[in-house]
Amino acid sequence: MLEKLAQNSLKTVSIDDVRCVTYAVPLEEGWGGTKIENFPPYKFFNMYNLGQQERAINAMERWYYDRMLEQRMIDRPKTEGGMQGGSLHKDIKALHKDRGISLRTDLSNADHELIKSVIKTKVQYRFDTFNSVKKYGQKFSWDFVRFVTRDGTYVCFGGHHRISALAVCGHRQVTATVNESKFLKIIRIIATKYL
Numbered sequence: 001m002l003e004k005l006a007q008n009s010l011k012t013v014s015i016d017d018v019r020c021v022t023y024a025v026p027l028e029e030g031w032g033g034t035k036i037e038n039f040p041p042y043k044f045f046n047m048y049n050l051g052q053q054e055r056a057i058n059a060m061e062r063w064y065y066d067r068m069l070e071q072r073m074i075d076r077p078k079t080e081g082g083m084q085g086g087s088l089h090k091d092i093k094a095l096h097k098d099r100g101i102s103l104r105t106d107l108s109n110a111d112h113e114l115i116k117s118v119i120k121t122k123v124q125y126r127f128d129t130f131n132s133v134k135k136y137g138q139k140f141s142w143d144f145v146r147f148v149t150r151d152g153t154y155v156c157f158g159g160h161h162r163i164s165a166l167a168v169c170g171h172r173q174v175t176a177t178v179n180e181s182k183f184l185k186i187i188r189i190i191a192t193k194y195l
Helices: 004-007 026-028 040-049 053-070 087-098 110-134 161-168 183-195
Strands: 011-014 148-152 153-158 173-178
Touching: 004 183, 040 053, 040 110, 040 161, 053 087, 053 110, 087 110, 110 161, 153 161, 161 173
Parallel strands: 148 173
Antiparallel strands: 011 173, 148 153
C-alpha cells in the first residue's frame, strides 16, 4: 500500500529537461547546472556500453580516487557536492574501523589499499546498476530520483548515476519525486530503513 501511494506521487520527466545539482563543487567543476551528459560518470557508462567494460571500470575507479584524494574533495562536505560524509567516505571509515584504525576526517592516516578496495566495490555497484537499467529500465526504488523545479527545468538532488544510465541506454524519461512533499519524504525515510 505504501509503495502504491508513493508511486502515485512520482512524476515522469523528460531527461532533456533535467539539470545536474547546483552545489558549489559541481559548479566549480563545470558540470553543475548542466545536462546529465556532463555528469562525469555518464562518460564511463557510455564507454562501458560501447563494449569497453574494463577501460570504463578502471577509469571510474581512478576518477573516484583522484577526486577524493588528489583534488581533495574529501575536504569538502557532501552538502557542497564534495565527498566528506558521503556514502563512499562512510564505507571507507567503516572498513578502517573494522581493521582497528580510527580514521582521521582528512584521511591522512588512511590505508590506501583499503580505500581502493572500497572504491572498487562502489564502482562495481555502479556498473551493476547500469546493467540492471540496461536490462530492465528504471525499476521502483524507495531511494527516489529527486528533483526540484527551477526556471522550467528539473534540478537533480539525488539519482545522477541512475539518470546517466537511463540516458546512455537510450531512455528518454525518468520517474522521480519533484519538489518532494514532507509526507513523501517521511514515507521514503521509513521505507528505506524498514522495508
